Amino acid sequence: MDTSTYKSEVAAAFNSAAASYDRLGVEFFTPMGRRLVERAAPGEGARVLDVGCGRGACVFPAAERVGPTGRVVGIDVAEAMIEEAAKEAALRGAGTVELRVMDGEHPDFEPGSFDVVLGSYSVIFLPDAPAALARYAPLLSPGGRLAFTSPVFSDDTFPFLPPVFTELIPRELLLDLPPQWQPERLSQRFNSWLADPADLARTLEKAGFQDVSVVDESVKLVAESGLAWVDWSHTQGMRLLWNHLADDKRQQLRERLITSLDAMRDGDGPLTIDTPVRYVTATARTP
Numbered sequence: 001m002d003t004s005t006y007k008s009e010v011a012a013a014f015n016s017a018a019a020s021y022d023r024l025g026v027e028f029f030t031p032m033g034r035r036l037v038e039r040a041a042p043g044e045g046a047r048v049l050d051v052g053c054g055r056g057a058c059v060f061p062a063a064e065r066v067g068p069t070g071r072v073v074g075i076d077v078a079e080a081m082i083e084e085a086a087k088e089a090a091l092r093g094a095g096t097v098e099l100r101v102m103d104g105e106h107p108d109f110e111p112g113s114f115d116v117v118l119g120s121y122s123v124i125f126l127p128d129a130p131a132a133l134a135r136y137a138p139l140l141s142p143g144g145r146l147a148f149t150s151p152v153f154s155d156d157t158f159p160f161l162p163p164v165f166t167e168l169i170p171r172e173l174l175l176d177l178p179p180q181w182q183p184e185r186l187s188q189r190f191n192s193w194l195a196d197p198a199d200l201a202r203t204l205e206k207a208g209f210q211d212v213s214v215v216d217e218s219v220k221l222v223a224e225s226g227l228a229w230v231d232w233s234h235t236q237g238m239r240l241l242w243n244h245l246a247d248d249k250r251q252q253l254r255e256r257l258i259t260s261l262d263a264m265r266d267g268d269g270p271l272t273i274d275t276p277v278r279y280v281t282a283t284a285r286t287p
Contacts, residue, residue: 026232027222032149032277033057033120035219037065039279040147045069046115049139051104051148052076052122056085056097062118063094073114075102105132107139115141119148125237130193130203137208140284146209152216152276153195158183160237162221162275168260173253177244200280209282221273226261229271230254 037058042048048062053074063072074097076082082099089097102108104119105126117136126132136146151160158166171183179185193203197214204212223229234242242250265271 025224025228028219028275029054029057029120029236032219034061035217036118036120036147036149036279037061039215039281040116040118040145042066042070042116046071047113047141048072048116048118049107049109049114049136050074051107051117051119051136052125053085053099054081054122056088058118058120059085059097059099060088060092060094062116063097066096068096071096071098073098073100073109075100075104075107077101077103105135107135109139111138112141113139115144117144117146119146121149121151121237123148124150124190124194130207133204133209134207137284142284142286144284145281146204146284147279147281150194150278150280152278153187153191155187155191155195160186162273164264164273168257169253170256173245173249174241177241181241181244194278204280204282205285208285210285212282213280215279216276217279218274219277221275223261223271225265225271226258229261230257 034057038061040048040062042062042065044065044067046066047070048066050056050058050062050072053059053076056074059072059074063070066072072094074082074085076085076099079101082101086099088094089099104123105128117140123129123133123136133146140146156166157163158169161169174181174183193199200214201212221229223232233239245253261271264273
């Protein structure tokens, strides 16, 4: 993988989507981020780092927990995301929140700077996530905690999306995607260390962590309609898939998803999809 091209592409996609990211009436990242903060449980006065913070789904719940004596730093490779999060921080009067543009694969902080490191649907997407995680262990204080979320990967489901989408997205639509975005390549990249909790624990232990906990929970993804979900999907990670599809295939997939998702609604009620999410926590190993 050409990591510089990959990072530029990701940054460009999220810069373009920043203004509407997680703001189209679809509930998912916000409740997932709040739940991740609950599981990480930063205490009063704690120093928290949120990697790939987006518009603050973890930043602001963390700031509430650490209180006025704590500190929350959010970093993201997309400058526009940091700008949007900064606007929200100003509106909230969140004086303990600091936001920086930074490459999450190479965090630039002093050792022992934080008590908790968070990453909600973010750290796993770094080009070499296992190597990057090893750079976060030294940034934690003794007994400091790492907590991140991931999709629940398996060999028989479409990567990153709830299992229902495996049948909704025809594989032939994706044949002209670049090699690194092909489902098989994505599965090789992520399933190799994230699908099996034992592999995940070994990876984190090698990276300098211990007491690894892997817990799968369901998060309800709620959207007003199939159209609302499809529009929302252009503002998050799936935007990278949409950007690579040819125009005719993009339209074909859009129509197929809207129709299929609307058929799953209960009358005029919202679309609700139970989405399995993996919550991972670990503590930094004491030297």
